[in-house]
Amino acid sequence: MNQQSANTEKANILIVDDKLDNLRVLSTILTTQGYQVRKALNGQMALIACQTQAPDLILLDINMPDMSGYKVCQHLKSDSQTSEIPIIFISVLDDVIDKVKGMKLGGVDYITKPFQCEEVLARVHNQLVIKNLQNQLQATNSKLLEQNSILRSEIAKRRQVEEALRQANQQLQDLVWSDSLTQVANRRYLDDYLQREWQRSARDKISLAFVLCDIDYFKYYNDTYGHIAGDNCLKQVAHGIQNAVRRPADLVARYGGEEFAVILPNTTLSGAIRVVENIQMYIRDLKIPHRNSPISQYLTLSIGIAAIMPHHQYSPENLIAASDKALYQAKEKGRNLFCAYTAPLQNALVEHNSEEGNIQCGLENMYAFSERQQNVE
Structure with a gap:
């Protein structure tokens, strides 16, 4: 097992669906593959769960009472603490308009119900791999920025030392030649x-x-x-x-x-x-x-x-x-x-x-x- 697969299997996934049967089925599929799964029966519970502990991925139903999946997605994307969480919509709505709307709101993928286990696992895995690569890229960029900052600081210190040395040499030269x-x-x-x-x-x-x-x-x-x-x-x-x-x-x-x-x-x-x-x-x-x-x-x-x-x-x-x-x-x-x-x-x-x-x-x-x-x- 490579490091990428190990990282995705340890991922924390939040399933949001008002149907208990859907929650049980999706939870079983994902838990069997080694994923850590949390469940929410409505949009408000989903938002609280994300604030408590941000998941690595969200499977989000669209047709839910009080707050639709679209509304939940809008709330999550408008908050800087949750805006980077990838969201896969999972819904009985299979019209192109619905899929396009989900993508425009910030969803990364769309699964129609009834779903196939293999399809869910493949799409989840792909999004977790992408997310993991993004995290690695951000970490690398942060490290590079830190290294660049250290390098700039070292260059500034070196220039100060060089200037001090130049002034000392100039003073010495003045003593020698004046x-x-x-x-x-x-x-x-x-x-x-x-x-x-x-x-x-x-x-x-x-x-x-x-x-x-x-x-x-x-x-x-x-x-x-x-x-x-x-x-x-x-x-x-x-x-x-x-x-x-x-x-x-x-x-x-x-x-x-x-x-x-x-x-x-x-x-x-x-x-x-x-x-x-x-x-x-x-x-x-x-x-x-x-x-x-x-x-x-x-x-x-x-x-x-x-x-x-x-x-x-x-x-x-x-x-x-x-x-x-x-x-x-x-x-x-x-x-x-x-x-x-x-x-x-x-x-x-x-x-x-x-x-x-x-x-x-x-x-x-x-x-x-x-x-x-x-x-x-």
């Missing part, structure tokens, strides 16, 4: 970013500019105001440069000590000069007092600029060295101004690493924009 004092990029990130932008600029054949900014007489500032004030000054300068450099691809970094560097992708020398003028304006507007500065009552910057279209004969070190030489020239010319290096970049690397006797090589191509020197009252 300067702890000024919160701009540190030297390590600057070197990495410059290498990547150098390669990209070489591939795309576009200009790359590098700017070095140095706070004038910063030692005097620390000696005058103290190192805590000096740290605060570095933060203000970093913030001012960051505000002046507005494109997302541009990078501001602390180069070391009181020096800051700016990488300007896809920027020519003239474009870099405009950015530097903007930096000078922001620093001037900060009006950071520097009473012991030999050149101004406010803090100032000296700036060196270099730009080149990267090529295999050059390297990022050439670009840094060129901007460093421009910065040196700005300091030599009195500070509080910027200079731009226009000589071939390989000269800058030679000069950067050569003896003092060769340090002036190529400086005739260094242009100092002294006409832009700040004249602070």
